[in-house]
Amino acid sequence: MIRRLTVIGVGLIGGSLARALRAAHGVEEVVGCGRSRANLDKALELGVIDRGTTDAAAAVAGADMVFLAVPLGAMLGTFEAIRGHLTDDAVITDGGSAKASVVADCAAAFGIVPPGFVPGHPIAGTERSGVEASFATLYRERRVILTPHRDTDPAASARVEAMWRLCGAEVSYMSVAHHDEVLAATSHLPHMLAFGLVDMLAAMKENNEVFRYAAGGFRDFTRIASSNPEMWRDICIANQDALVTMLERFSSQMGDLTEVIRQGDGERLLAIFQRAKNARDHYVAGVPNDPE
């Protein structure tokens, strides 16, 4: 049971954690912290938090669990703001989509990586954002990856793991570098492709017509291009190296495919498409409780 949970950044991710823990009777008190008083008032009104403050130092006072759900670009400033105001037994974790940059920001602010810090990443979300979009079941049957540092206290990891399990999530562990590579491949790269495709079509002079004739597949394919631009700017900068590597690998992959199309090599095209279909069908079959 968490006595006092402080959520810094009460949006979709932070708000949904608070809602899920409340629903599971896993928290006594939720303190919300954010830059905007209006958003905190909305979170109060929605019952997501018990009280809110725009002062991060005050927000973490007395908290035994602190969750940083701010954009990656705001992590450093947040760590700096809470330094010196945490209780000794406080566990700190976060929801950032890239982990090396968060660990670096934490180390830069604290001088060391504190034993109570457990870097984490819930693989969940929608393309909507804000506390109004948050809901208690966002993390149910979703995966949460924890990437503890060598200085992280295993007892702190265990407390974060227990918190996420209470929300219905499945928790796994990997290294920071491996996390950043896997996420670059499965999330950051697809987002870049969707943003790039929509931007390219929007720039075509007949763009109204182009969008008008787009079918349902296009709609699904580009859904992630409606994601929050600031968040994705931050992710690109935070996970620059792994993302650039994946972009280059994809570019080479598509260069090969273009060449096969140019040659009109039906046999090789069929082999590529069949292999991709098998992998995708296999992937869908392995994802539980998500009807297609």
Added chain:
Amino acid sequence: MIRRLTVIGVGLIGGSLARALRAAHGVEEVVGCGRSRANLDKALELGVIDRGTTDAAAAVAGADMVFLAVPLGAMLGTFEAIRGHLTDDAVITDGGSAKASVVADCAAAFGIVPPGFVPGHPIAGTERSGVEASFATLYRERRVILTPHRDTDPAASARVEAMWRLCGAEVSYMSVAHHDEVLAATSHLPHMLAFGLVDMLAAMKENNEVFRYAAGGFRDFTRIASSNPEMWRDICIANQDALVTMLERFSSQMGDLTEVIRQGDGERLLAIFQRAKNARDHYVAGVPNDPE
């Protein structure tokens, strides 16, 4: 009212047309034609067709409307098979996803483009295929593009247009070349990106893990990679030129984006993502009756 509709290729596209016209009382008799007796028997059992034959020449005898819903790679052979067996007033149309190749195949088989031929393309479908996947409302509020040839009889176009309207579709006209370019951008290119991405991830040595940590966005993004491989091989070959042009344009677009990420230029990243989000949100807002 269509007296006798012959559907060559009784799968998702052909079967759904037959079902829609039956539901709208727009057809008296439906004759199905295909290579596989088993599939025709299934179509009979499902009530999609009244009778079926594997002989295309026999199938079109006495038909006033002939719909070719065969893969693009089978168009030429189908035109050759029905040549000389059509009634004088028969209208022929098709559902091919690329139009220049179908018109060329028709001209190659008939020596000319017959006045009764109206090239067409219903922008509808799912990633599933086969007559079992067909349903009467597939075309409701979907767009159908007709690309009549200069030798096409306007009366034939009018009959095809009326047929699709009866299925609830919205019909528009454009040139063959323009159709092929628009579809390369909005459908063929996204399919290549989805196939390419899944194939690239499947080739990574840690691919099981990669797919395991993929989130919901990835699922939507790659749905179209589960599409029929033979169909997409045919589309790549049929619409080679327009597709290669789009692939090259996209490659250049992504090269620029990669460079901006490499430079860590947050301002430009934000501008690109914001522009793409605006275009995508605007597109979704303009698509009627498709709740998000």
